[in-house]
Amino acid sequence: MSGLKVSVLGAAGGIGQPLSLLLKLNDKIDQLSLFDVFNTPGVGADLSHINTDSSAKAFLPTSKEDTTQLAEALKGSNLVIIPAGVPRKPGMTRDDLFNINAGIVKSLAEGIAENCPEAFVLIISNPVNSTVPIVAETLKAKGVFNAKRLFGVTTLDIVRANTFISQLFPEESKASDFNINVIGGHSGETIVPLYSVGKSKSFYEKLSEQQKNDLIHRVQFGGDEVVQAKNGTGSATLSMAYAGYKLAESILNAVSGKSDVVECTFLNFDDSIKGSKEAKKLVGDLDFFSLPVLLGKNGIEEVKYEILNEINDDEKKLLSVAIEQLSKNIEKGVEFSKK
Template sequence: MKVTVCGAAGGIGQPLSLLLKLSPLVDELSLFDVVNAPGVGADLSHIDTNAKVTSHLPDDNGLAKALNGTDLVIIPAGVPRKPGMTRDDLFAINAGIVRDLAQGVAENAPNAFVLVISNPVNSTVPIFAEVLKKNGVFNARKLFGVTTLDLVRANTFISQLDSSNKIKPSNLNVPVIGGHSGETIVPLFSLGAPEFYKSLDDEQRDALVHRVQYGGDEVVQAKKGAGSATLSMAYSGFKLAEELIESINGKHSFVDSSFIYLSDEIEGAKEAKQLINNESINYISLPVKLGPRGVESIEYDVLNKINDHEKELLSTAIDQLTTNISKGVNFIKNQA
């Protein structure tokens, strides 16, 4: 199993690469970045685990070398958020970075699985898909936007409200649907922690949802402008990568949050579209079942189980997602 990290020298890329180097599931770890990749590679190569480490810069066809023969590409590349910035504010810079990396994947690793971390995910995943489509190598089962951090935060934040300390975040799996930015994030506490959720009043409930939706701001403010959510994001990216690698190796997995393309070829996609009742939404974060091919099925029935409040949140999310997705698609379509 060869894994390539594009953006390996950044705030997310370095801890993510460390986690991958420690994983017994990874045989070869290929690092790419525009600067400092050799230093990160040299550092990681001293760790006594079996994964072989290579590092690459853009010079001398470095991206192609990093991607050649890879099974899984993880992309945390791009600029981080700064105080006052939304994920959409990052679009102008990160869109071009993601476009170029997508072209590299299309040319050098067209059959690889891809996890996109680069923000804004609601727009960068459509950018990636459009580039792969242009090159005739798009496979909806193999492209994922990493929204796992929203699930991780939902598990953590609701457990912190439990004064009895009986709810452990590691025992929870709160599904998170919608997208990966502000109000597009819809945590389904009614399904993930139903009994405790019922004990919350409306004010507590709304504060909890808001904290999950804007958890990234909490980190940006705490770091006083010196960074954004890097360690928790690296953990979340690795969490999804590990589940995907296990699935590629034959173990079917179920994940409660991933931003995917609703291809009619995937079981459950048509039903999900009908329940969302918005024909312009081709991308959304939903629970999915993973297997050797990638996305085996979309667990659309979660949309039948949400309560009225969560339906309202989803409606708001869909309205914003429509704009976010179109922004990514049009970025590629409007280019010569």
């Protein structure tokens, strides 16, 4: 894909700035388009001084009613990443974020539908379990939905799962040794790390039951750890930016022709994606779920649902809890989008 344009919506925020920096360093990107409702010109000017070959252009609306800047930022974009929204504060659940972030995400999705309907769309804005359904329903209402090109970014859960188990075995492993599949959703108990499958299995089996429980809890609630450590001044921004970039990079690699690219993502099951029907049956008939997927030139090519047949009994119990909670999160997003 030549002349590749990537748009970051929420580029001046705590996630958007480091995410935009990482994207500026990617040699597959020709144009970096930066949109936010504050400080975008400063971020754009700063990034534009970096001597990589991509351009960086900033867009800032002049008022709440001004949609021209969003349209310009999105026009012709091949990939759109959305970290826009308010961050989580101490004591705030992802559900608390819903009413604020849902409206922001819906308006941005409408902009995508009108200006770059064929773009790959990556959703970082929390709560992902609800915002991804909002985007899906908004694009469907506009007649431009393509399930293969919509991604809920759950990669941070994988990044944490890899890091946290390596910290328990510092003499025998490092974080980059692992690529643990984390399925379900992207909040609390909807996050299900599959430590019993793959390379992590031999390490995981060495842990006591308490250590296993503590490890899983840490992955599920790792965001709280960061919020508390920042003393109320922010949430996970740097690690989230890295995770969002990691998924974007994998998509760009697959689009460029690299084979066997597999990542976990929160997707909308659809008949156009191989394995969707089988996956849906195994996860309580939910329409959205995070599973490993095979990426190709058109986005999501196949859902690797077979992993659900490999999990142990404890993970099946975690999965049951995740399914119950996810159904409510998804319904909340769908209902909001129909208002």
